[in-house]
Amino acid sequence: MSGTVLSVRGLTRTFGEHRVLADLDLEVAAGSAAVLVGPNGAGKSTALRCITGADQADAGTVEVLGERLDERSATIRAAMAVVMDDLDFFPDLTVVEHLDLFARAHRTPDPDAVVDDVLDEVGLTAQSGQLPTSLSSGQRRRLALAGAFVRPRRLLVLDEPEQRLDSEGLDWLVARLQAEKRAGLAVLLASHSPVLVEAVADDVVRLARPS
Numbered sequence: 001m002s003g004t005v006l007s008v009r010g011l012t013r014t015f016g017e018h019r020v021l022a023d024l025d026l027e028v029a030a031g032s033a034a035v036l037v038g039p040n041g042a043g044k045s046t047a048l049r050c051i052t053g054a055d056q057a058d059a060g061t062v063e064v065l066g067e068r069l070d071e072r073s074a075t076i077r078a079a080m081a082v083v084m085d086d087l088d089f090f091p092d093l094t095v096v097e098h099l100d101l102f103a104r105a106h107r108t109p110d111p112d113a114v115v116d117d118v119l120d121e122v123g124l125t126a127q128s129g130q131l132p133t134s135l136s137s138g139q140r141r142r143l144a145l146a147g148a149f150v151r152p153r154r155l156l157v158l159d160e161p162e163q164r165l166d167s168e169g170l171d172w173l174v175a176r177l178q179a180e181k182r183a184g185l186a187v188l189l190a191s192h193s194p195v196l197v198e199a200v201a202d203d204v205v206r207l208a209r210p211s
């Protein structure tokens, strides 16, 4: 596929006797989105963890921008913005300090302006001085997602990004992901939201619960 950003071939992951992923293939091109769907336990998060290097597949290959996955690769770390389910925040950094840290660590041009814009977009401007523990669960989700949008990226990987968002938050997420595609990003999601899948997926990858 021309413009391929992510290429996954034959990804297989077994836990004990359970083969959770069997020969998963997928490709995501610049400007398009693939969405993993399937019931609880089908292996969506496992697939995303293997694709982002947080877990090691038993077999298969993952290439990002033509380079074999290696979390030490500066090119891959610069390209891949990942938000998984676990929301780890530094307990003593405020909302704005978290975003500032991500933006500066990833060398975002004009980080102050980008952080202000993203805070406004996710509706956390009024909470910018709060610590993560004092946020609501939906606000923490918004902060986690904001972390991906304050840094340069070519591939966005999000695990059930709709979790805990209210309906206005879901509308924002749909619009944001459509804008990401228009900007030429490749997007890979796992999702249980029919609205999100319908609005953003170019390719729907169905995983079945292992028998």
Ligand SMILES: Nc1ncnc2c1ncn2[C@@H]1O[C@H](COP(=O)(O)OP(=O)(O)OP(=O)(O)O)[C@@H](O)[C@H]1O
Pocket: 015, 020, 038, 039, 040, 041, 042, 043, 044, 045, 046, 047
């Ligand atoms: N480290 C692990 N050790 C053993 N089993 C695991 C491990 N990680 C995942 N599994 C199992 O793999 C299966 C797939 O889990 P996974 O979290 O990938 O599902 P999912 O499709 O993301 O589900 P959900 O929709 O509930 O988020 C489950 O049966 C889970 O118990």
